[in-house]
Amino acid sequence: MTDHGNAGLIDVSDPLGALRCGRETAWLRPMVSDASGVTSSIPASEIDEAAHRLRRFAPVLAHLFADQRWDGQICSPLLDWPEKPGWMVKGDHDLPVTGSIKARGGVHALLHIIEQIAAAEGLAIDELASPFARTRLSCHRVIVASTGNLGFSIGIVARTFGLEAEIHMSLDAKSWKKDRLRALGARVVEHRCDYSETLSRARLAANFNKVWLIDDEHCRDLLTGYAAASDEVASQLVQRGVAVDADHPLIVYLPCGVGGAPGGITHGLKRRFGRNVITVFVEPVASPCMLVALASGRGAAATVYDYGCSNVTLADGLAVPQASQLVLDAVGGAIDAVVAVSDARMVQWVGRAWHDGRIRLEPSAASALAAFAPLQQALARQSGWPDLGQATHLFWATGGSKLPDEEFQALLEAAN
Numbered sequence: 001m002t003d004h005g006n007a008g009l010i011d012v013s014d015p016l017g018a019l020r021c022g023r024e025t026a027w028l029r030p031m032v033s034d035a036s037g038v039t040s041s042i043p044a045s046e047i048d049e050a051a052h053r054l055r056r057f058a059p060v061l062a063h064l065f066a067d068q069r070w071d072g073q074i075c076s077p078l079l080d081w082p083e084k085p086g087w088m089v090k091g092d093h094d095l096p097v098t099g100s101i102k103a104r105g106g107v108h109a110l111l112h113i114i115e116q117i118a119a120a121e122g123l124a125i126d127e128l129a130s131p132f133a134r135t136r137l138s139c140h141r142v143i144v145a146s147t148g149n150l151g152f153s154i155g156i157v158a159r160t161f162g163l164e165a166e167i168h169m170s171l172d173a174k175s176w177k178k179d180r181l182r183a184l185g186a187r188v189v190e191h192r193c194d195y196s197e198t199l200s201r202a203r204l205a206a207n208f209n210k211v212w213l214i215d216d217e218h219c220r221d222l223l224t225g226y227a228a229a230s231d232e233v234a235s236q237l238v239q240r241g242v243a244v245d246a247d248h249p250l251i252v253y254l255p256c257g258v259g260g261a262p263g264g265i266t267h268g269l270k271r272r273f274g275r276n277v278i279t280v281f282v283e284p285v286a287s288p289c290m291l292v293a294l295a296s297g298r299g300a301a302a303t304v305y306d307y308g309c310s311n312v313t314l315a316d317g318l319a320v321p322q323a324s325q326l327v328l329d330a331v332g333g334a335i336d337a338v339v340a341v342s343d344a345r346m347v348q349w350v351g352r353a354w355h356d357g358r359i360r361l362e363p364s365a366a367s368a369l370a371a372f373a374p375l376q377q378a379l380a381r382q383s384g385w386p387d388l389g390q391a392t393h394l395f396w397a398t399g400g401s402k403l404p405d406e407e408f409q410a411l412l413e414a415a416n
């Protein structure tokens, strides 16, 4: 496979035109502004609350998942990329139980629902692992729509608490995730349509008593759960002695589906580091929903189909045709760049991450690394941006450690 990064230059003058031709491209904010770009629609107190909730639940999660030797904390390591000074990887691919970043936002949103059920049923959080609590929880059902990982994560944790779980999967979802959920007693509803339509259908199924919907396009709890990760990474950077200031900016590469995960993290990081952090959202060339939202100025009204894109990609975690309005309202102005990368380049980086660092990534996660070269090209032709020569590059590895061996081997073979 050729390295497209060294081949044809990407077109940044007309990103929407490049997408119509199925080519890699980037949209850069004309100038990185002084303002953080974060609106007050999600107050910092709500993010602190999310962090507290995750801590409150850690003991009961540790109890319920004792067989997996998990302490109940949702934390991942900050890794160095071998032999590339200034390159770091945030290891969410290795998050416990779920093996993806959904353990942050998705599991947080679920825990908030469980907290409300517990209050209504008169249960304390520390008794939620008891057989009695399980019986009470089993009268409630959680519904979620997903391209795979959100449903996988919420389904596993919901079933472990004893809740009914109804997981609506779009066409993109991999069978091993559905099989695993069914084995845990979740109801998996398969839809032969894209993610946006699957979500609309899931909403219809949720209009009943004791049924709780986690709505990826409107759920603040997802966003705040992801945002809580920014405190974790900030303290890891301090521990490592990595400075983030005007002379040493931090460039964060964030794979983007509807935008909740990258949006939440952007929210937290921009609040803390302001213009010294540069946030780069990364999408597949076939599903660039955030890119079309920002480059067209049409926001969440824009779909990738409007710009000739197919929404068919190997990166199932990112196969979303329309961005979240909630995310655009909260942090749309804080997104500094969006890079659209080809599936071929993602697969190539699945291979490199494994060979260079023994890091097991799915294509969605490898997209973060795949965005490096196209971003460099785009920056070289953009004026008005600060000098990023001394920057630290932080690639957010959003998932992959739970990929079955045969799926992973097939990716490695495709990368060769």
Ligand SMILES: *Cc1c(COP(=O)(O)O)cnc(C)c1O
Pocket: 100, 101, 102, 149, 150, 255, 256, 257, 258, 259, 260, 261, 262, 317, 318, 362, 364, 365, 398, 399, 400
């Ligand atoms: C869900 C997901 C993302 C993106 O999250 P959104 O909230 O949909 O933007 C990125 N990578 C992986 C592996 C995911 O599962």
